[in-house]
Amino acid sequence: MTFSFKGLSAFPITPMHQDAPDESRFATLISRLVEAKVDSIGALGSTGSYAFLTRSEREKIARLAVKHAGATPVLVSIGAINLRDTLLLAEDAQKAGVKALLLPPMSYFPLRDDEVFTLYETVNSHVSVPVVVYDTPGTTQFHFSDSLMQRICQLKHVRSIKLPSGSPTAEEASARIKRLLPALPEDVSPGISGDPTAGNALMHGARIWFSEWGGLFPRLARQLTDAALAGQKDEVARINAIFAPFWEMSARYGGSLRVIASAAEIMGLAGAHALPRPLKGVSAQDAEQLASLIKTHQPS
């Protein structure tokens, strides 16, 4: 199946066990996504700890994701600080059967515009599957100008952009999405990444939601996606309200990964210390709140 840049793309964590990926628990997470009928699976996104893993670990996890995803298409991030490594990762991923590649302008020294264009241009000329431009200033410190984004979107294999919803503020991000969308080529699918505003973005032109919490609560994210794409404002508000305390805690921890890993542990879907070191899960007090939220709403 080719990669469909629409609907719900769910991003599971890669649970760790003793400093290595926990392959059996990862496989279970993938199977849950397939059962929830997500449109695609974003393995090895930021939420999947791609930046913490070695090339061989990333290859193994990509193969595992493809195997357990069955007919559901898989994308992986090929982000690396060195462009040489990104090209190797792209080769590994394509050989593993991945249907699309997610490319952030990952860096050690924040990159400059011409360096970022060269990054996408070089990858574009080396790959045969679609590429998603991953705009994630919170981790890359890089801010795409509208004109650079439009130039990159002219590249043959670039088929989607994954925009942050809260950078620098939710209002500015929303204004940017409204400004960018009409200027994108027809074959480039606008996508939204920040969970809290995804419903709203899907009602206003975004075609795909790259969802972090959707990797753990795929049924709930599926409902939100369907309601938003059908323009059911009240239903979107109802589901947003269930997600809200999880999103609020994510914001307090500077991102979703730490909170999702703690929730996965509570749900028995990850072991203790499932985060790559030195990342830590939530405090005991917040873990209690998480457990109580999960008990109340039974999200799945």
Next chain:
Amino acid sequence: MTFSFKGLSAFPITPMHQDAPDESRFATLISRLVEAKVDSIGALGSTGSYAFLTRSEREKIARLAVKHAGATPVLVSIGAINLRDTLLLAEDAQKAGVKALLLPPMSYFPLRDDEVFTLYETVNSHVSVPVVVYDTPGTTQFHFSDSLMQRICQLKHVRSIKLPSGSPTAEEASARIKRLLPALPEDVSPGISGDPTAGNALMHGARIWFSEWGGLFPRLARQLTDAALAGQKDEVARINAIFAPFWEMSARYGGSLRVIASAAEIMGLAGAHALPRPLKGVSAQDAEQLASLIKTHQPS
């Protein structure tokens, strides 16, 4: 020789050639530092592109640095996104004969205070050589509070801190240095990293200058260090004025590495495309200015 946390610690670039470290040119850079009688060599700092290289490349470069440094002690960065990898790099470096380890709170998701403390505490309990706390918010997005820095400085192997000189502004950085220094344990040597304010910092309590441009112009940096430590204000101002246009261009390019690599190419000390991809050197116009500055001042 043990590592002496004082005077000039010069940080050479790691020139690349066809996507791999250019070992012969790197060896030449190390020999120039030894001839200029720097106090120590910081191989594989940010300027040495540590973040772009694989574990085996970093091991090879560390061994090469130690071999060509002779009696001059070498330190290397053991920074990595995954703490597991940092511990492996620390082992490799110590086996290679490195005398001190530079540890930044490198991250993909900016780290939280307790995660950073765990990082330093874990490394401290695994190593037998001194550790330098590398405070580099421009690349890590992490800001050390005074109290966290003091807590980390109590760890047995922590012997120096490498403070940025311009973060968030030069004035605030200078106020921070004045505030932090009296609170540091006796055996922790305060160090400064930003070249433009190093002379001033060395005149006001900093004991070691971790110098980026000192990796390319070690004689000039040696003169600046000696003048500053002797309190020769006018001589410091004279040498600062020679460095100033190089520093100004570095600031315009968001850091020194791109400009130092271009200058090294002009001086025949690095080949073309010496930067790890996707980093690029300076524009043709700035390269002309660099060439003219080098011709005028003959810095070495």
